[in-house]
Amino acid sequence: MPVQAETSEPLLIPLKLIMEGCATQEEMNRNVAASIERGYERFNEHLGKHSGEVSIVGAGPSIRETYRELRGDVLAINSAIGFLLDNGVVPRFAMLWDAHELVASFAVPHPDIIYFVAARCHPKVFERLKGCRIVCWHAGGDHNIAAYLAENKIEEPMVNGGSAGVTRAMFLSVALGYRSLHIYGADSAYNERGETHVNGSVVPEKAFAIWVGKDEGRRRFIATPEWCAQVEEYRTIYSMFAKVGISMNVYGEGMLPHLHGILKAQQEAGILEQSMQGLNG
Secondary structure, three states, X not given: OOEOOOOOOOEOOOOOOOOOOOOXXXXXXXXXXXXXXXXXXXXXXXOOOOOOXXXXXXXXXXXXXXXXXXXXXXXXXXXXHHHHHHXXXXXXXXXXXXXXXXXXXXXXXXXXXXXXXXXXXXXXXHHHOOOOEEEEEEEOOXXXXXHHHHHOOOOOOEEOEOOOHHHHHHHHHHHHOOOEEEEEOOOOOOOOOOOOOOOOOOOOOOOEEEEXXXXXXOEEEEEOHHHHHHHHHHHHHHHHHHHOOOEEEEOOOOXXXXXXXXXXXXXXXXXXXXXXXXXXX
16 A cells, blocks of 8 residues: 655555455355256356447446447446446346345346346345346356366356456456457546445445556556456456457546556557466456
8 A cells, every 4th residue: 555755756565465255165155056956047058149349337436427338238237237227228238246145236127138147146136136037157266166066067167257347247248259348337446526336335445545557647546455456357357358359448437447548558559468367256
């Protein structure tokens, strides 16, 4: 965390994050077991079935200004689902994946939406979406998920990716077949009005100051450890996807859009670092 020095220039200390999941292995296994017993439409049949552009919509407050600009198929995440529906936009897809039962509050049912719900989601999510079209998928990196599926003789793909909804949805979108990703509402920082989410945050936020960039391109943001993890994940994802011809554009304001601008400039200058390190969440 940056520490203020005696001069006007801050003394910058590199940020190191140690992240933990919000659910235990036992909780996730219990939720997955309930999903298996309930029965579901598999993700297998959706692999590579789509193409063109997709708009991945997070719940950052900037979507108030950008939701009219969405292009291609729309994949909404968590509370962005309700925001879009309230504003007359019916996304083609919705993604829910956190194991905590509060995610059920984001599961707004609509007959025209395909819901990609992680098998690790709480049963209350499935209860709220009863009667809707639900496709189940497995989140790679979840504790012992690979061994758990093998033990239960479940031959279904796991979707890797980042620890946040947006950075996981990027991998899910690519698995669906999309190669042109447009990202909205991934602000990853407080805005000037002190807002964190378009419909307010449902959990206490741990805010601190962080600087991103170098020299004249450096900017200060108020963020949280979770957002910093999302932004650091995006750095890796951008490099990985650029290497295989997947394009990404980011809209709105905040820490992640600022980093995207830096990475895009590096790519255009031919100095983008290529990283093929996998992400497991």
